[in-house]
Amino acid sequence: MSKDNEAPLPEGWEMRTSRSTGMTYFLNTYTKKSQWERPEAPADPGEIRCSHILVKHAESRRPSSWREENITRSKEEALDLLKSYRKQIVANDVPFVDIAMKYSDCSSAKRGGDLGMFGRGQMQQPFEEEAFKLKLGQLSKPVQTDSGYHIILRTV
Numbered sequence: 005m006s007k008d009n010e011a012p013l014p015e016g017w018e019m020r021t022s023r024s025t026g027m028t029y030f031l032n033t034y035t036k037k038s039q040w041e042r043p044e045a046p047a048d049p050g051e052i053r054c055s056h057i058l059v060k061h062a063e064s065r066r067p068s069s070w071r072e073e074n075i076t077r078s079k080e081e082a083l084d085l086l087k088s089y090r091k092q093i094v095a096n097d098v099p100f101v102d103i104a105m106k107y108s109d110c111s112s113a114k115r116g117g118d119l120g121m122f123g124r125g126q127m128q129q130p131f132e133e134e135a136f137k138l139k140l141g142q143l144s145k146p147v148q149t150d151s152g153y154h155i156i157l158r159t160v
């Protein structure tokens with residue numbers, strides 16, 4: 005029995021009609037790939053763009069940054085600091101970009117935390133896993149990688 009084509013599609017998909025056959029097909033609006041089967045999950049974006057704020061600590065893979073040559077804060081202090089930044093951003097007290105440029109321990113701080121477009125397999129696994137779960141414009145909860153603690157904003 006054909007699925008109800010009136011029901012809303014999962015995020016990132018569009019319904020199209022084949023000009024040659026008149027049959028309905030489905031287009032992934034991110035990758036522009038199409039399929040005959042009605043999708044039941046949001047379209048895989050393939051690549052996304054994110055900005056992030058990183059707070060490093062003494063046990064970080066590289067406990068040094070443009071801000072601080074030798075980072076000595078504890079993991080607990082780093083997480084508390086990141087949570088305070090997230091609170092300011094969520095309350096709209098300070099823009100994400102301003103916090104990133106001033107406080108992020110990643111060299112992407114100079115670009116407001118922007119990491120550019122990336123696909124799966126490019127970033128540390130915990131970061132990738134959280135980033136690809138985010139909806140457009142969503143801000144993550146704190147995420148731990150070998151580099152330290154991050155909050156991630158999906159921008160594309």
Ligand SMILES: Cn1nc(-c2ccccc2)cc1C(=O)N[C@H](Cc1nc2ccccc2[nH]1)C(=O)O
Nearest residue numbers: 066109110111112115118119127128131149151
């Ligand atoms: C992954 N990446 N992209 C940039 C970057 C991107 C655009 C412009 C300038 C720098 C910096 C980095 C990077 O690994 N930076 C590290 C810190 C870091 N570790 C990460 C792990 C996951 C995602 C981003 C991360 N950034 C550093 O500066 O010590």
